[in-house]
Each structure stands twice: as structure tokens, then as C-alpha cells.
Amino acid sequence: MIDFERLGRDAAERLGSGPDEARLAAQRRRFAVSLAAPARPRRLMFALAGFATACVLVAVVYWARLPEEPVAAYTVAAKPMPVGAPLQAPADGVVPLQFADGSRVELRHGAQARVRRVADGQVDVALESGTLEAYVNHAAHQRWRFAAAAYSVEVTGTVLTVTWESGELDVAVETGAVLVTGPGLGDGRVVRGGERFSTREEEEEGASPPHDDAAPAKLAPPRPAKRGPPPRAPDAPQWQTLARQGRYAEALNEARTEGLPAILARGSAAELALLADTARYARAAKEARHALETLNERFPKSRQARLVPYLQGRIAADVDADPREAARLFALYVSREPRGVLVEEARARCMEAWQHAGDTSRASAAARDYLEHHPGGAYAELARSLAR
């Protein structure tokens, strides 16, 4: 017989007690908005109930095929906005778009966009210029698409940043996965949590001589299913396939078998970044650091190398449980990449790290710094509580 008490305790510990701060903040805003909505007249409710009863047989079957409610609308600062309205963030601020399913999109620092469609389980956002950050709720029958000129980023549930500037598209995915399609991308590029994609790097790598063990992110796998295991790139080394399936401990063991020195010596920037992530998730801090240091040495000007201080901070925070070192590294990333796509995340993690370190004065200073740069940010409520 299984030890259910121990199993339950372990499950509870690993599961935690709920979603992250950003989602809790979105939940609260959604509830506050629902309070402001006018109540339906009682007579109308009875009429609706009668109608529903009359249609029940048809509805049951239809409802079974439509398990999700469509996203109904979006608001900016609790004000309902029409589809197609031009939106622009101030040069030094953020415009938050709140959607009925709890998803949130933030236009940053002068970004211009339009919500082109919110209906039939489909949300289309056109990014005309600048950067947006999205927190998309995972829902089985809702499709999210961010368009930038001829490019398209299709989302199944994720936290991501999309930048469209000077004809270059940059997509950074924090969690989840997206499919990027557009000119020259064939069936598209799958970008997963912790990865980045940019059209500039795509062109640069396309211009260089091809090598046999190209990174799987650069292959063009078929459109992924909404559920089930991620698509497997047939030519990818086994450790990369395992890593992309989230089987990090196995992936790292496989990479060790294949030979870490060879991977470090010959891997592309994307492969080294993937190896670093794999080792970090497998809680192998030493190997994760080694991969990041090699990335810095071999590809110092790559997009992946710019993220190195941030990723080192994640290792210090998540694996080493050294919040002071983590705070130092997140601050280093912010100072080196003041316009980097993960700069808000780094500022938030910095304040959180000081809080975990028990240094309230530095946590408070970091919170004020966060609020100064991201007053409408996802961690603004946490920052306000720490800044006091």
C-alpha cells in the first residue's frame, strides 16, 4: 500500500498553493471589474432560464463541443475598449490591456498596437511598433496571435515578450511555447520557455555555412498540436529532444554521455543556452554556469549572451539559494541591458531576492526602482507592498 500521507505532503509541497503573483493580480483586477458591471434585471434572468430550459437537449450536445467560453472583451484601465482602436503607450510608461479570460498584454515605452479581433475563441493583436509583454492564460479553445507586419506569433499559453523595431522581430518566451511564422520561416519556428527568436539572428545564421548538428529551434517542425508531446526534430541530438520535452535530468545525463566538452566546443549559441537551461532545471549549477561562461566566451555578441547575467541570477536564486548573489546578478543584467526584454523580470526578481535575503532596506529600494520604471507592471502590487 502506498504511503498516502507522505505522497500528499510531497504533492502539496511541489504543487505550491496557487498561481504566481502576476496571475493573482490579474484575478483581482478581473473581480474588481466584475463588481463594476451592472447586474442583469431579474425578469431577464427568468426569460433566459426559460429559454435555456426549452433548448436544453440541443444545448447539451452543443455545449459539450464548446467547453470554453470565448474571450469577451478587453479593457484599458478598467475602461472597455473597442476592437480596432489604436493604442499607444507613453514613451516612459506602460499601457495594460486586460482581457476577460484573465490574460494581460502590456504595451511598453511608446509601443503602438491594435486589438484586431476578440471573438470566437480568437484574439488577434497587431503590434505596429515597439515592445509588448503578454501573460496569456492557457485555455484549450482560445487562440492568441500577435502579428508584426508579415510575421505572426501564435500562442497556446505563455508569458512572452514581442518586439517589432526597424523591421526586426524579437520573441522571448518565459514559459509555454509559441509558433512564429512569416517570410522565410517555412512552416514556422517553435520557441519554447527560456528561448528567444529573432529574425536578425535567423538571417545571420542563415548566411553562415550550415553545420550538421544545427539547433532544433532553427529547424522547421510541423505546426505543433495543442496538446501532447512537443514535436521532435528528427536530426536533433537526443539530449536536446529530451530537454525540449522538459525531461531535464535525463537530458543532462544524455548530454554527459554525448560529451559535454564536445557540445561546449562545437554547439551554437542556441545550443549552449539550451544546455545551460537544461543543467539549471536539473539543478546542476556547476554545469549550467560552465555553459553560460562558454556562451559568453564563444558568442559574446549573441542575443543569448546578453541574457547571461540574468540566467546566472536564476541559478543563484533557484539552485544555490543565494539570494544576495542573485540580486547582484539581476541588477548587473539591468545595468548592462537597460532596454533588454527581461529587464522588468530582472528588476522584479532583484527585489524579490533582497526580500528573501531579509534585507528590507535593499528590497524597498529595489521595489521603488521597479515602480519607477514599471508603474503598471505585473509585480507593481508586490513592489508597492515592499516599497512602504
Add this chain to the structure above:
Amino acid sequence: MSIVRPEDTPRGLPTDEQIVEGLCRGDAASAMALYDRYVGMVNRLVWRFLGADGEHDDMVQHVFTTALASASRIRHAEALRSWLVSLTINTVRTELRHRRYRRWVVPSAEVNELVPAYHDDPEGRELLARLYAILRKLNVDDRIAFTLRYIEGSSLDEIAAVCACSIATVKRRIKSAEEKLDKLAAKEPAFAAYRALREVGQ
């Protein structure tokens, strides 16, 4: 942490009694006070019942909108907490039954229950994935009783109170869940350690 015993009200915040009075008047500030006091508990319960579910936020929202709509039924303010727990359980139970029904009507209907995709601990993620895959196969009431007992850590008395049934019924449901889970987990390596530990302990 007890799911039914009221907690002390932090200084400067409205008491449960004041919140209930405000809700009966339709006071929006009381609605927000209710939300702020209990949103953590409701989130935790839904999360533990279903894992990182695609409809988690909708269910939390549904619990609170239902609470506001039926606040006039609350007779005793000291029962507010346990009433919200019951409301949460009913919301989850209804959702699970709807899903089961959807799968029955449309066998290909997608299962929208997940474990955290971003979990940094691969073994933990595997354990949660396996555990929730098995929980999905249990009777809904058995699953709720099992989750409250072992994942939430509630006492039999508390479970009986929030599920509106006798302690004997709670015991029966938990036993039924244990037996089925034990059988379904027999060939799952993820549970081997829990079986071995029990055997060593015995």
C-alpha cells in the same frame, strides 16, 4: 491550517461579521474585503484539487461571484470561511462532472487539467503529472475527499463539515480512493518510493 476554523481578523480590517453585513447591503468594498481575505484560500484549494488547470482563474472568479450572489443565505458570519470552502468544493465538483460528461458525449474532448509546465523540479513534475492523471480516473466525490485529506491535510471532521456528509461517508470515500489509486499506481515508477517507504516502515 484548518479549512473551517475562522482566523483572527488582522487589526484595522473588517471582521467577517462586518463583511457579511456589507455583502447583504451590496457594498462593493465588502466584496473586495471578502475577496482579499479569502482569495489565497480559494486559490490554494482549486489549485490542489485540479493542479495548474487551464480554467483555474475562471473557477476562482466563479466562486466569488457565486458568493456575492448568494451572500444573503449566510446565517452566521463565523461560518463564512467554511461556507466559502463548501462553495469552492461545489464549483470544482460541478466542473469535474461537466468534464466527465463532456468526455462521455465527445470522447475526443480535451482534458484541460495540467500540472505546472514551468516546474523546475522534473521529478516533482513527473510525480504530479502521474498523480493527477490517476486522480482524474477516480469518482469525483472520492477524489475531493482524498485531496482534502492528503494534499490539503484536513481532518475527517473538517471534510465531513465542508462536504455536508457524515464522517463514515468521508472514510468510505477516502478508502475507495486509496484502493483505486493504489491499484492504478501499481506499475507507476513515480510511486515506487512511497510504496517502499511504507513497506520499510511496516
